[in-house]
Every structure is written in structure tokens, then in C-alpha cells.
Amino acid sequence: MVILDILIHGVGWASIYAVIAIGFSLIFSASRIINLAQGEFVMLGGLFGFTLYSLKIPLFFIPPLSGLLVAIVGITMDKLALSPASGASPTSLIIITIAISIILKSIAALVWGPTSFRIPGFFENRTFMISTGIIINPQYLFIMVICAASILSLTLFLKKTKLGRSLRACSMDPVGARIVGISPEKMRTLSFATGGALAGLIGALIAPIFYASSECGLNLGLKGFCAAVLGGMGSMPGAIAGGFIIGLAEAMGASVASSYKDVIAPVLMIVVLYFRPEGIVGGRS
Amino acid sequence: MKKSFILRWTFFIGSVIVLPFIFEHILSISVESLLQTGFFIMLSVSLVLLVGFAGQISLGHAAFFGVGAYTAAIVATKLGLSPLLSIPVGTMVGALIGLFVGYPVLKLKSFYLSLATLVIGIAVYEFFKAADPLTGGEIGIYDLPNIRLGNLEIASPLARYYTVWTCALFIIFLCDRLSHSPFGQRLRAIHSDEQAAECVGIDVFKTKLKIFIFSVTIAAFAGALFAHCSYGSIEPGEFSVTLSIKVITMVVVGGMYSVYGAVTGAVIIGLLPEIIRNLGSFAAMDLTQITHIQDALFGVILVIFIIFSPEGILSQRKERTDVTGKKCLLSIRGIESP
Numbered sequence: 001m002v003i004l005d006i007l008i009h010g011v012g013w014a015s016i017y018a019v020i021a022i023g024f025s026l027i028f029s030a031s032r033i034i035n036l037a038q039g040e041f042v043m044l045g046g047l048f049g050f051t052l053y054s055l056k057i058p059l060f061f062i063p064p065l066s067g068l069l070v071a072i073v074g075i076t077m078d079k080l081a082l083s084p085a086s087g088a089s090p091t092s093l094i095i096i097t098i099a100i101s102i103i104l105k106s107i108a109a110l111v112w113g114p115t116s117f118r119i120p121g122f123f124e125n126r127t128f129m130i131s132t133g134i135i136i137n138p139q140y141l142f143i144m145v146i147c148a149a150s151i152l153s154l155t156l157f158l159k160k161t162k163l164g165r166s167l168r169a170c171s172m173d174p175v176g177a178r179i180v181g182i183s184p185e186k187m188r189t190l191s192f193a194t195g196g197a198l199a200g201l202i203g204a205l206i207a208p209i210f211y212a213s214s215e216c217g218l219n220l221g222l223k224g225f226c227a228a229v230l231g232g233m234g235s236m237p238g239a240i241a242g243g244f245i246i247g248l249a250e251a252m253g254a255s256v257a258s259s260y261k262d263v264i265a266p267v268l269m270i271v272v273l274y275f276r277p278e279g280i281v282g283g284r285s
Numbered sequence: 286m287k288k289s290f291i292l293r294w295t296f297f298i299g300s301v302i303v304l305p306f307i308f309e310h311i312l313s314i315s316v317e318s319l320l321q322t323g324f325f326i327m328l329s330v331s332l333v334l335l336v337g338f339a340g341q342i343s344l345g346h347a348a349f350f351g352v353g354a355y356t357a358a359i360v361a362t363k364l365g366l367s368p369l370l371s372i373p374v375g376t377m378v379g380a381l382i383g384l385f386v387g388y389p390v391l392k393l394k395s396f397y398l399s400l401a402t403l404v405i406g407i408a409v410y411e412f413f414k415a416a417d418p419l420t421g422g423e424i425g426i427y428d429l430p431n432i433r434l435g436n437l438e439i440a441s442p443l444a445r446y447y448t449v450w451t452c453a454l455f456i457i458f459l460c461d462r463l464s465h466s467p468f469g470q471r472l473r474a475i476h477s478d479e480q481a482a483e484c485v486g487i488d489v490f491k492t493k494l495k496i497f498i499f500s501v502t503i504a505a506f507a508g509a510l511f512a513h514c515s516y517g518s519i520e521p522g523e524f525s526v527t528l529s530i531k532v533i534t535m536v537v538v539g540g541m542y543s544v545y546g547a548v549t550g551a552v553i554i555g556l557l558p559e560i561i562r563n564l565g566s567f568a569a570m571d572l573t574q575i576t577h578i579q580d581a582l583f584g585v586i587l588v589i590f591i592i593f594s595p596e597g598i599l600s601q602r603k604e605r606t607d608v609t610g611k612k613c614l615l616s617i618r619g620i621e622s623p
Contacts, residue, residue, distance in 0.1 A: 008566075024451045033608055034400065036398060036403075055385035070546040081588050081592070084592045085588075085591060085592045088591060088592075090396040091396055091399050092591050094344075094399050094400070095344075095399075095530075095533060095537070095587065095591060096342070096587070096588055096591055096592075098403075098526075098530055098532070099583075099584040099585075099587040099588045099591075100584065100588065102527065102530060102580050102581070102583065102584040103580075103584035103585060103588075105580070106577040106578070106580040106581035106584070107577075107581060110574060110577050110578070110581075111578045116572070156593070205406050218407070220524070222404070222407055225400075225404075226404065229400065230558055248350075258417075259415040259416075259417065260412075260415050261412050262411040263408050263415065264410055266405070266407055266411070267408060269404055270390075270401060270404060270405065270408075271391075273393065273397060274389045274390075274392075274393075274399075277393060277397055
């Protein structure tokens with residue numbers, strides 16, 4: 001019965017990590033930038049969600065609205081810090097995104113303070129028991145559904161719409177994309193907006209189970225990032241696979257030694273990075 | 286060359302002697318606030334060899350600083366060894382872990398290396414927080430013994446300041462000599478072009494591993510010294526990724542390509558906040574708020590420097606004489622003829 005418990009919470013967190021990882025992958029494939037501020041985007045999503053909640057916005061509108069707000073943050077970050085630095089080495093760009101994550105975290109700590117906030121879930125106080133001892137919070141199931149839906153709609157966007165196809169063209173070959181009239185700069189901004197929106201959405205969604213605070217970004221970002229690297233940077237199926245591996249490994253690890261839970265993801269990532277730097281799914285080097 | 290060397294070191298030693306008096310009597314800031322800068326100097330100087338000279342980025346330097354500090358602290362408190370023994374033990378454990386980490390990690394290229402070191406930094410930090418019986422968890426380890434030389438106990442702030450800064454000066458000297466040695470030339474060659482370096486007979490991987498272990502060992506030594514010669518306690522928060530990024534900021538601000546640049550960066554990043562904090566208008570603010578404002582400023586400074594001046598304040602784009610005595614330009618990509 002413990003196994004069922006691990007499975008449900010594991011899959012819940014796995015889908016969360018998968019969506020965060022997709023944010024990383026999307027930005028990386030469109031711009032070759034590893035955006036380490038992605039975790040801070042998730043954190044901002046949760047905190048914006050709380051502010052919207054305290055403004056008495058209906059619960060149903062909070063996740064999409066936080067997504068929109070964080071997308072604006074993503075666009076601002078791209079315009080202010082990353083487009084002036086275009087052409088810098090990959091490592092410099094990584095350092096810039098870390099610097100931005102520190103800036104966002106400090107600003108969040110100044111605005112919202114050190115406290116943790118919780119938004120009530122959609123199905124508040126309606127936890128149900130499958131059998132004795134196993135209590136399931138329906139928010140987990142809800143998160144799984146929304147994650148699946150957002151992955152599906154993102155796939156449709158990338159495959160079926162003109163904008164999505166331009167984004168993919170740009171990730172395959174920026175020069176070639178420019179020749180046929182697609183601006184890689186615009187696609188980079190678009191990828192930051194989409195990545196930000198995904199992170200904001202997921203941040204507001206997990207606030208009922210995770211408590212949003214200015215400190216929570218690093219950890220969430222790290223897990224999502226490890227998932228993205230594990231699966232193969234820039235590959236969507238890879239990000240999903242990576243998210244599931246980390247989510248389930250963590251749920252299992254937590255039932256054995258809960259205090260070492262946060263060490264599992266980085267260790268898994270380093271092992272995979274050493275044997276297969278291109279990731280489990282990724283084929284491109 | 287010889288003359289400028291003597292002049293430079295007279296200036297260094299002189300300012301190290303005078304600095305605490307300026308701080309205490311003119312700016313009325315306690316000497317303790319200078320301690321941290323001494324450790325910053327050791328960290329940034331060790332990192333500049335790795336990043337600026339060998340071109341291998343490490344975003345997890347704080348982890349090795351932490352390993353040194355925690356090992357020394359655990360050895361001193363749990364086994365009751367004197368700091369004179371626990372500091373070398375901490376340094377050696379740091380070097381060993383550097384070997385184990387460096388061997389797989391340095392095979393990675395470009396940004397995979399920075400990511401791996403970053404993640405190692407986070408993993409080590411999480412380990413400090415999680416391994417409660419050993420590391421004291423979130424609270425850390427306190428009541429650490431001071432260094433004792435015979436009957437002399439290094440306890441007063443001024444004594445601790447001189448110990449730390451003497452070590453810092455020694456490390457600056459060591460790294461400066463190393464950067465001018467044939468080994469330093471090999472590092473620059475690797476930075477300029479790994480394949481070309483391989484072609485002229487440099488064992489690239491071995492050289493990278495050597496400099497990584499050297500750099501990490503200095504960081505671990507600084508950490509071990511930090512455990513015994515700073516505030517008498519350590520906690521995991523001091524060894525988080527923020528510190529690694531701060532050290533990177535120092536290297537970027539001061540100049541990626543010289544040891545003295547790293548020193549300048551460390552002094553600027555270390556001392557400015559202390560001076561600003563003691564200015565009247567900030568004194569009324571909450572301490573945590575000041576910390577957040579400082580962190581945000583570090584981020585802004587880092588972004589601005591990477592965008593506008595990636596070579597730092599002490600940029601080395603100037604004329605120098607190379608090994609053969611010819612004038613040449615030392616630039617980002619190593620040595621170019623003018």
C-alpha cells in the first residue's frame with residue numbers, strides 16, 4: 001500500500017518536474033541559453049498567485065494570470081539582460097541567468113518577506129482515502145491533468161501553428177531560419193515568454209501543496225534542470241522522461257531517507273552527465 | 286619587472302598592516318568585517334587560475350570551501366584535535382574530493398562543465414543541511430576552538446585579521462608565481478586552443494586536473510582556516526551557491542586574466558558592502574533586508590560587467606613582454622603578437 005502512495009505522489013511531482021524541465025528545454029532549443037532563473041520563475045508564479053488570491057481573484061483564473069505575469073518577467077529579462085549580451089560565450093550567458101535568478105530572489109524576498117504563503121486548492125478539504133492509511137489530496141490529480149494538458153497544447157503549438165514551427169526551425173538552424181525570414185531574436189523572446197508562462201502556471205498550481213516562498217525557487221529549478229539534462233537538453237520527450245525518473249526516484253528515496261531527498265536529483269544528473277552527456281533521449285551532441 | 290614587483294608587494298604588505306587601523310579609527314567599522322574579505326581574496330585568487338588562466342569554469346567553488354570548513358570543524362570538535370592538525374586535514378580532504386570530482390567532471394566540455402560544477406555545489410550544500418548527526422544540520426557547528434601557537438591563542442579580532450590576511454598574502458604570492466611559471470604558460474595554451482596545446486605535447490587533461498586540484502585545495506584551506514579563525518561557528522548557509530556566484534563576480538569584476546585582478550575584485554566586492562552598511566542611512570534598516578539589497582546589487586553588477594566589460598577592471602589588454610623578451614599583447618585568447 002505504501003507503493004501506491006509513493007506512486008501517486010511520485011507521479012504528481014514527476015509531472016511538475018517534467019513541466020519545469022520543458023521550460024528549460026524550450027528556451028535552450030530556441031536560444032542555446034540555459035536559463036537557470038527558471039526556478040525563480042516558478043517561485044514568482046507561486047507568489048504572484050498568492051497576491052492575486054489576496055486580491056480576491058477567482059481561484060480558477062489565478063494560474064493562467066500568474067503565467068501571464070511571469071511571461072512578462074521573462075520577456076523583460078530577455079530584453080534587458082540577454083539581448084545586449086548576445087554573442088557572449090555560453091558560460092557567460094549561464095552566469096548572467098544565475099545573476100538574474102539572484103536578483104529575482106532578492107527582490108521577491110524584499111517584496112513578500114521571508115514567510116511562506118499558501119493558496120487554497122480547488123478541492124479544498126476534499127481529500128479522500130483509497131484504503132486505510134492512504135490519503136490522497138485531489139490537487140495532485142488535478143496537477144497531473146493540467147500538466148498533461150499543457151504539455152499536449154505546447155506540442156500542438158510547436159507542431160501545428162506557424163509560430164511554433166518557426167520556433168522549431170530556429171532551434172534546428174538559426175542561420176537557416178533567418179534566411180527564410182524568421183528572426184532568431186524574436187524567437188528567443190518568444191521562448192522566454194512561453195517558458196515563463198509555463199513556469200508561472202506551474203508555480204501557482206503547486207502553491208496549494210508546496211507553500212510558495214522566496215526561497216523555494218532554487219530547489220524547484222534544480223530538479224527541473226536536472227530532469228532536463230537527464231533526458232537530454234532541448235528534447236521534449238527527454239524532459240518528460242527526465243521529470244518522471246527524478247520524480248519517482250525522489251518519492252522512493254524519500255520513503256527510505258527523507259532528509260537526503262534533495263541530493264538524489266543532482267547525483268542522478270551527474271552520473272548521467274558523465275556516461276551520456278547528451279542525455280538519455282537526446283541524440284544531438 | 287623586479288622593481289615593480291618589490292613596489293607592489295611593499296604596497297600590499299603596507300596596506301594589510303594599515304587597513305585595520307583605518308577601518309577602526311577613521312571609518313569606525315570593526316576589524317571583524319575585514320576578516321571575510323581575506324577569505325574572499327583566497328577564494329577568488331584560487332578561482333582565477335582555473336577560470337581565467339585554464340579557461341575551466343567552476344560554479345561550485347563554495348562547496349570546496351565548505352568541505353574544508355566542515356572537515357576541520359568536525360575533526361576539531363568530534364575528535365578533539367588541535368586546529369593546527371585539523372586545518373591540514375580539512376585541506377587534504379578537500380584536495381581528495383577535488384580529485385574524485387575533477388576526474389569525471391573535467392572531461393566535460395563548455396557549459397556542461399559549468400552545469401556539473403554548479404550542481405555539485407548545490408548537492409554538497411544540501412548534504413551539509415541533511416547530514417544532521419555529522420554536520421549539525423541547519424544549525425551547523427559552533428564553539429569551534431581558536432588556533433593556538435604554544436601559549437599564544439589567536440582570539441582577538443586583530444590577531445585573527447593578521448592571521449587570515451597573512452595567509453591570503455601568501456596565497457596571492459603562490460598563485461602569482463604559478464601563473465608566471467611554465468605551468469602557467471601551459472594553462473594559457475589550453476585556454477587559447479586545446480587542440481593546439483595537445484599538438485605541442487601538453488597533456489591537456491592532466492594539466493586541467495592539476496590546476497583544478499590546486500585551486501580546490503586552496504579553497505579547502507581557506508575553508509578550514511575559516512572554521513577556526515573567523516566567528517567560531519559555521520552554518521550551511523555560508524557555503525551556498527550564492528557564495529560561488531559572489532566569487533565569480535569578484536573574478537569578473539576584477540579581471541578574468543590576472544591574479545591581481547582577482548584580488549582587486551575581492552577587495553571591492555568584500556569591502557564595499559561593509560562601508561555602505563555603515564553609512565548612516567542604511568544603519569536603520571533591517572539586517573536581512575540589507576542582505577537582500579546587497580545580493581540584488583551583486584547580480585546587477587555581474588550582469589553589467591559581463592555585458593559591457595567582460596575583461597574586468599584590470600583588463601590585461603596591454604603591452605607586456607613575453608618569455609623571449611619580445612613585446613606582445615596579452616589578450617583574452619592568450620598571447621598574440623602585436
